[in-house]
Amino acid sequence: MNPLSVPDVLPASALSSGPAFEALLDGVRDRARLGEFDRQRHISRDVIDAFKAHGVYRALVPRRFGGNECSPAEFCEMIERISHADGSAGWVASFGMSPVYLAALPLETIAQVYANGPDVVFAGGIFPPQPAQVVPGGFQVKGRWKYSSGSMGADIVGVGIAPKNGDSFDLPRIAVMPQSQVRIDQTWDTVGLLGTGSHDLVIDDVVVPEQWTFVRGGAANLDEPFFRYPSLSFATQVLSVVGLGVARAALDELAAMASGRISVTGAPALADRPLAQVDIAKAEAALRSARAFFYESIEQAWSHVLAGNPVPAEATNLLRLSSTHATRVAADVARTAQMLSGMTGVYNESPLARCVNDAQVVTQHAFMGDVTYQNAGAIFFGKQPLPGYI
Numbered sequence: 001m002n003p004l005s006v007p008d009v010l011p012a013s014a015l016s017s018g019p020a021f022e023a024l025l026d027g028v029r030d031r032a033r034l035g036e037f038d039r040q041r042h043i044s045r046d047v048i049d050a051f052k053a054h055g056v057y058r059a060l061v062p063r064r065f066g067g068n069e070c071s072p073a074e075f076c077e078m079i080e081r082i083s084h085a086d087g088s089a090g091w092v093a094s095f096g097m098s099p100v101y102l103a104a105l106p107l108e109t110i111a112q113v114y115a116n117g118p119d120v121v122f123a124g125g126i127f128p129p130q131p132a133q134v135v136p137g138g139f140q141v142k143g144r145w146k147y148s149s150g151s152m153g154a155d156i157v158g159v160g161i162a163p164k165n166g167d168s169f170d171l172p173r174i175a176v177m178p179q180s181q182v183r184i185d186q187t188w189d190t191v192g193l194l195g196t197g198s199h200d201l202v203i204d205d206v207v208v209p210e211q212w213t214f215v216r217g218g219a220a221n222l223d224e225p226f227f228r229y230p231s232l233s234f235a236t237q238v239l240s241v242v243g244l245g246v247a248r249a250a251l252d253e254l255a256a257m258a259s260g261r262i263s264v265t266g267a268p269a270l271a272d273r274p275l276a277q278v279d280i281a282k283a284e285a286a287l288r289s290a291r292a293f294f295y296e297s298i299e300q301a302w303s304h305v306l307a308g309n310p311v312p313a314e315a316t317n318l319l320r321l322s323s324t325h326a327t328r329v330a331a332d333v334a335r336t337a338q339m340l341s342g343m344t345g346v347y348n349e350s351p352l353a354r355c356v357n358d359a360q361v362v363t364q365h366a367f368m369g370d371v372t373y374q375n376a377g378a379i380f381f382g383k384q385p386l387p388g389y390i
Helices: 017-031 034-042 047-053 074-087 086-097 107-113 231-258 276-304 313-340 342-346 351-363 371-380
Strands: 122-135 138-148 156-165 173-178 183-185 197-208 213-215
Touching: 017 034, 017 047, 017 074, 017 086, 034 086, 047 086, 074 086, 074 231, 074 276, 086 122, 086 231, 086 351, 122 173, 122 197, 138 156, 138 173, 156 197, 173 197, 183 231, 231 276, 231 313, 231 351, 313 342, 313 351, 313 371, 342 351
Parallel strands: 122 156
Antiparallel strands: 122 138, 138 197, 156 173, 173 213, 183 197
């Protein structure tokens, strides 16, 4: 195994560049190829610690709490680079976007979250919201929640609750607590993104003080520019950009093998086949186009934020549309690379097989469903999208 380089904390401009970051990516890539993350079904703790040291989890934290206050594009570029090394690692690193959620906590609680520094790893099991009895000072939380990516390496976790007052329920909330107060049931056994450790969280009668909860989708209690950026769109983007990184890895893997691979049938090397040249050119163009649309949409929305203006619905719509589009194109590109590789790409140890499986799983996320196209089309025609889209 390659050792992971752990430097002094880096400035925002150096988060996804420089020798130290490249060494980190090389170590992650080598360990992913050996199957370490997939085999154990979570990203190793020393990798999470290295992400902390490189500023992944402080990237979006306000400077007043010791963070870097990166822009949305800077953060997504960093996640894309990590995903190029391994999709699961990129997915887990993407939860450095947790300030989006935690900003809805009371300001005093946010200060407590970052009291010992900004490198706090958060994981969430939001669905399904579980009934939580209102008790003096807070809520009695119990139940099971699915899809808690990165929970094995988290410092704190959040779970969705439906506060119960007698026979009625209040607005859904997120209850935040130390990871030590939950049990992680290792249920994550999937065809791709195995290393994300998206296991179930199980909680048995933990009383969470009200000040450590917030209304799901509630307004941020922080006023830095980033917290005026569309939060649901950003939660989508940090996941869809994983697909872009994985697809680029698939193309790079194919390019590396193309010239030297000789067919068992005696056919020319892959790089010398005209149809392969056509297909790979189309895949390259499709991926670059989807990526350009993705980052162009981010910059357009961010320019409204920096100007002090609300982000228009039309710009927010493009954030959602470009994200879903990116995941679909990325999955197609990864599959094209695998098909061109012939039988080489079907073995479990093949990086191409892992890229295909990881990219396909990204498309399955609820944020990336076909309903995105329906909503985007409605806005195009001047109609109202379904509730919760914007």
